[in-house]
Amino acid sequence: xxxxxxxxxxxxxQEGEDFTTYCNSSTTLSNIQWYKQRxxxxxxxxxxxxxxxxxxxxxRLTFQFGEAKKNSSLHITATQTTDVGTYFxxxxxxxxxxxxxxxxxxxxxxxx
Amino acid sequence: xxxxxxxxxxKVTEKGKDVELRCDPISGHTALYWYRQSLGQGxxxxxxxxxxxxxxxxxxxxxxxxxxxxxxxxSTLTIxxxxxxxxxxxxxxxxxxxxxGYGYTFGSGTRLxxx
Numbered sequence: 001x002x003x004x005x006x007x008x009x010x011x012x013x014q015e016g017e018d019f020t021t022y023c024n025s026s027t028t029l030s031n032i033q034w035y036k037q038r039x040x041x042x043x044x045x046x047x048x049x050x051x052x053x054x055x056x057x058x059x060r061l062t063f064q065f066g067e068a069k070k071n072s073s074l075h076i077t078a079t080q081t082t083d084v085g086t087y088f089x090x091x092x093x094x095x096x097x098x099x100x101x102x103x104x105x106x107x108x109x110x111x112x
Numbered sequence: 113x114x115x116x117x118x119x120x121x122x123k124v125t126e127k128g129k130d131v132e133l134r135c136d137p138i139s140g141h142t143a144l145y146w147y148r149q150s151l152g153q154g155x156x157x158x159x160x161x162x163x164x165x166x167x168x169x170x171x172x173x174x175x176x177x178x179x180x181x182x183x184x185x186x187s188t189l190t191i192x193x194x195x196x197x198x199x200x201x202x203x204x205x206x207x208x209x210x211x212x213g214y215g216y217t218f219g220s221g222t223r224l225x226x227x
Contacts, residue, residue: 033215035215042203042218042219043155043218045217048214048215088154098160098162098168098207099157099160099168102155
């Protein structure tokens with residue numbers, strides 16, 4: 001079945017440093033979504049990318065969808081302590097079912 | 113409602129007992145999903161509803177797990193003869209039929225502990 005892997009599994013940065021998480025799917029995706037889960041919380045939707053090569057920005061966050069629609073990345077510029085949490089990508093297969101397959105997640109720790 | 117509501121928020125049960133978890137999605141959201149998250153792990157898909165029907169129940173781990181949805185709204189996930197490996201946070205999500213790039217809205221989850 002479809003697998004979605006993320007690297008790194010965990011990253012610890014100092015506030016102000018940049019952070020990137022990478023997402024790779026075993027199958028071509030119709031779209032990819034990103035979610036953030038704060039410690040003790042539930043996943044919260046951040047953004048959806050649909051087009052091949054698409055780039056979207058939300059303040060300090062930059063999201064990219066690969067040309068082959070099998071990979072994606074999330075880059076955070078100048079991290080802040082409020083960025084702490086686990087970031088999940090989630091992909092929807094081309095064709096049928098509506099469900100999202102979530103990636104393995106990247107846990108980000110930010111310290112002063 | 114304004115958000116996805118799940119109950120109970122916490123459930124401790126003895127091994128072998130049955131449990132029912134409830135999800136009340138956002139009004140008007142026809143799609144409803146159940147996922148499971150073990151401690152420190154990712155989200156494992158369980159079942160997807162479109163209206164009252166379940167076109168994809170491929171993630172249910174065993175026949176001890178079942179789910180239903182009535183009136184295109186509230187859904188119940190039932191686990192029979194619970195086992196310790198069933199301990200996890202069970203998350204419900206709903207999404208708009210129009211899509212529109214708004215993603216899933218998750219509830220706060222039910223933390224199930226089987227002792």
